[in-house]
Amino acid sequence: MFALTPAAAEQIARAADEQPDAGPQPMLRVAAKIDESDGELVYGMxxxxxxxxxxxxxxxxxxxxxxxxxQPLLENTTLDFAEVAPGEFQFIFRGGCNAPASKQGCGGCGGGCS
Structure with a gap:
């Protein structure tokens, strides 16, 4: 199951509130794929x-x-919004990495797996 930390949920809700009013509440798409060139697991949202x-x-x-x-690549993944350096906050994907062992890697969206 994919999850958000409270900090990530708060930041996403804040960003959704800033979206132009073009209809219902914006929905966040979270994606993962294995980069064919280096086998790294790459995230997007x-x-x-x-x-x-x-x-x-x-x-x-x-x-x-x-x-x-x-879905299989994001299983057991948590999206966090954390301080990665003093005063610098980014979204970070933690856990998961359900890629085949030979294809595991983490990155994208300023974060990765831990």
Missing amino acids: GFDDEREDDLVVDAGGVPILISPHS
Whole structure:
């Protein structure tokens, strides 16, 4: 199951409130893929519309969209918003890394797995 820390949920809710009012509450899409060039697990996220086969996860009151392709790669992953250097905060993906052992790696979105 994919999860958010309270800090990440708060930051995402804040960003959703800043989105242009074009309809219902923005939903955050979280994605993961294995980079074919180096086998690194790469993460991405952004506000998007729900698609037919998406898994919708309520994580701390924040609706998260995950495509079928990303679901196994995001299993047991937690998205955090943490201080990575004094005064510098970033989203960080923790845990998970359900890529095949030969393809494990972490990165993207200013974070990675721990």
